[in-house]
Amino acid sequence: MADEKTKAEALREQLLYKKKSVFETMSGTDVERAGEYADGYSEYLFRAKTEREAVKISVTMLENAGYVPYTLGDAVIPGGKYYLNNRGKALFAFRIGTEPINSGVRISAAHIDSPRLDLKQHPLFEEEGMGYLKTHYYGGIRKYHWPTIPLALHGVVTKQDGETVEVNIGEDAGDPVFVITDLLPHLGKTQGAKPLDKAFAGEGLNLLIGASPLLEEDGTPADGSDSVKLNMMRILNDKYGIVESDFMTAELCAVPAGRPVDIGLDRCMIGAYGHDDKVCAYPALTALIDSEDSAHTVICVLADKEETGSDGTTGMQSALLTDLIGELSDALGGNAALVRSRSMCLSADVNAAYDPLYSEVFEKRNAAMLNSGVVLSKYTGSGGKYSTNDASAEYVGKIRDMFTRDNVLWQTAELGKIDEGGGGTVAKYIANENIDTVDLGVPVLSMHAPFEVISKLDLYETYKAFLAFCK
Numbered sequence: 001m002a003d004e005k006t007k008a009e010a011l012r013e014q015l016l017y018k019k020k021s022v023f024e025t026m027s028g029t030d031v032e033r034a035g036e037y038a039d040g041y042s043e044y045l046f047r048a049k050t051e052r053e054a055v056k057i058s059v060t061m062l063e064n065a066g067y068v069p070y071t072l073g074d075a076v077i078p079g080g081k082y083y084l085n086n087r088g089k090a091l092f093a094f095r096i097g098t099e100p101i102n103s104g105v106r107i108s109a110a111h112i113d114s115p116r117l118d119l120k121q122h123p124l125f126e127e128e129g130m131g132y133l134k135t136h137y138y139g140g141i142r143k144y145h146w147p148t149i150p151l152a153l154h155g156v157v158t159k160q161d162g163e164t165v166e167v168n169i170g171e172d173a174g175d176p177v178f179v180i181t182d183l184l185p186h187l188g189k190t191q192g193a194k195p196l197d198k199a200f201a202g203e204g205l206n207l208l209i210g211a212s213p214l215l216e217e218d219g220t221p222a223d224g225s226d227s228v229k230l231n232m233m234r235i236l237n238d239k240y241g242i243v244e245s246d247f248m249t250a251e252l253c254a255v256p257a258g259r260p261v262d263i264g265l266d267r268c269m270i271g272a273y274g275h276d277d278k279v280c281a282y283p284a285l286t287a288l289i290d291s292e293d294s295a296h297t298v299i300c301v302l303a304d305k306e307e308t309g310s311d312g313t314t315g316m317q318s319a320l321l322t323d324l325i326g327e328l329s330d331a332l333g334g335n336a337a338l339v340r341s342r343s344m345c346l347s348a349d350v351n352a353a354y355d356p357l358y359s360e361v362f363e364k365r366n367a368a369m370l371n372s373g374v375v376l377s378k379y380t381g382s383g384g385k386y387s388t389n390d391a392s393a394e395y396v397g398k399i400r401d402m403f404t405r406d407n408v409l410w411q412t413a414e415l416g417k418i419d420e421g422g423g424g425t426v427a428k429y430i431a432n433e434n435i436d437t438v439d440l441g442v443p444v445l446s447m448h449a450p451f452e453v454i455s456k457l458d459l460y461e462t463y464k465a466f467l468a469f470c471k
Contacts (some may be wrong), residue, residue: 019328022371022457025409033461038270041282041459042260046171049255050154051089051304051314054112054278058285058302059085062093067287070094072323076331084324089304090314091092092324093288101334105297105325107435108288108466109316109426110281110349111306112275113138115448117146117205118255119155124246126229131210133178134311135254136202139307143200145449147182151207155252157242165240170257177257178207181404210235256450263453268371270459275452277306279459280348280441287466297328298470306349306426316426322433337434343397345437346469347427351375351413353454354441361420366413368443373409373461377439380415382422389427391438399438399469406468409461413443440465 005013026034026042048054062083070082076096084092090112094105117135125132137143152170159165170177183191191199214234215228221227242250260272281302288300305315312318322336325343329336354367368375378396381388403410415423431437442462444452 014410015082015347019369019372019411020409021369021408022373022455022461025407026457030460031457034457037460037463038456040286041279042270042272044047044163044282045274045278046259048112048278049114049152049274049358050116050253051113052156052251053154054302055085055088055279058091058093058281059110061285061289063308067093067095070133072327074393078332084320086304086314086318086320088316089300090320092299092329093285093302094297094299094324094326095288095292095294096332097295099295099297101297101329102338102342103296103326104339104344105299106294106469107299107301107321107343107345107430108284108348108469109282109301109303109345109430110241111303111310111316111322111426112281113304114137114255114276114278115141115307117151117207119207119247119250119252119254121187121248121250123252124229124232126226129211129213129228130208130230132227132397133209133254134203135205135207137205138253140448142196142449143202143205146205147180147452149179150177150257151179151254152177152257153207153252154255157240157250157252159242159246159249165242167240167252178209178254180205181208201349247388268457269453269455271451271453272448273443273452275442275454276350276447277348277441279350279454280445280462283459283466284346284348284462287463287470288319291467291470294470296470299324301465303426309430310426311339316429321430340434343435344398344469345427345430345435346399346466347389347425347430347437348441348466349425349427349439350441350444350447351377351439352415352447354443355445361416363414363417367416368411368413370441370445371455371457372411373458374411374465375413375441375443376410376442377413377415380422380424380427380439382424383418386422387424387428389425389431389437389439391431395436396438399440402468402471403465404471406464409466410465436460 035436047057067081067083070084078096078098080096116138118138120134123133210232213221214231256273263269263271303316310316326336329339351368353370354362379388379390425438442458
């Protein structure tokens with residue numbers, strides 16, 4: 001009969017793998033839900049451009065869901081919901097399950113820092129009537145991306161008296177923005193002949209912040225070669241009460257100004273700064289909040305410093321996760337070493353989406369495709385799998401089963417061709433604690449650029465993946 005499958009067709013369906021698109025698996029209702037979920041994510045992303053801002057808005061979300069502050073040594077109870085705010089720059093949110101703690105915990109770990117331009121400790125200078133702030137780029141950037149785009153100033157300043165003030169200039173309606181200038185093409189012949197990574201120097205990424213001198217009472221420009229610098233400092237002093245020496249005890253950075261926007265006539269993508277890695281942090285956090293029927297103890301880690309190696313007190317190499325598991329084990333009558341050995345982790349970080357315009361650097365069979373769901377990466381690293389966690393087949397099989405049972409569309413991928421480069425995540429630091437760990441995240445176009453692109457439907461599948469894991 002015409003509707004009967006041939007032997008080849010039946011075997012092909014049974015034996016061969018074919019990567020699917022979300023449009024083959026999602027219902028119209030799912031697409032609508034994905035759009036609504038993406039709206040919430042876009043608002044989060046706009047308000048969380050730095051790790052401090054991400055912690056602040058995440059704490060608000062947790063408190064609205066009934067989570068309460070926790071410090072090491074506090075008592076905990078089954079069913080309790082807690083968060084540990086690590087110095088305002090990293091966050092541990094966790095819910096105590098009803099099963100014994102010795103069964104292990106489920107950990108999702110994303111990072112909330114993104115590549116940016118940090119201000120130096122002595123940033124302010126004046127040159128030929130123009131005021132600038134010197135920067136030191138943070139994380140892996142391509143320097144040519146940053147000139148001539150609108151930039152905003154975010155961060156905190158701790159003053160001499162110990163007061164810390166928040167700075168945010170360039171995001172509100174009517175705010176000024178800042179810029180790094182570039183050469184006009186008419187005079188750019190020498191610059192254009194240089195290799196791409198040499199055409200722009202790190203020391204040249206100086207932020208233009210003004211060009212008017214301080215005026216005296218009679219309206220005349222103040223004397224001196226620093227009158228523009230003095231005027232810029234006066235404006236900052238009027239707004240924030242800071243003086244130039246306060247830059248030495250500040251954490252200020254320049255980030256792309258503006259809100260996330262829909263991309264494409266079909267509006268199925270989001271373009272924005274900071275998808276890497278808040279596009280994984282938000283699903284991990286919301287899945288924790290939305291999975292209260294889980295019997296497992298679940299921990300969501302939002303870490304700092306991933307873009308620079310995860311060092312320091314707020315990075316994933318800090319002992320705080322180990323300490324927290326130890327404290328919970330003690331409080332709930334468990335054995336910390338046993339708990340870690342029976343725990344599971346999704347290291348939530350993005351992967352590079354296959355870009356047909358740059359196909360030469362991808363190995364297409366093992367690349368992440370846009371609109372094909374969440375990406376599971378058995379290993380990351382570079383070259384011969386250097387500096388990676390390589391998850392076991394057994395653990396990947398467990399995650400596969402979870403996703404299959406909950407109808408999560410997922411794909412596997414590695415980061416480009418073997419000899420083209422590579423990258424790492426926080427997975428290896430968690431795996432080093434004897435915790436089964438695998439990487440999982442959203443495919444991203446233009447990763448580490450000031451304006452990255454993701455699919456709304458891949459974002460939603462990632463949320464579904466974390467829900468399945470929490471359950």
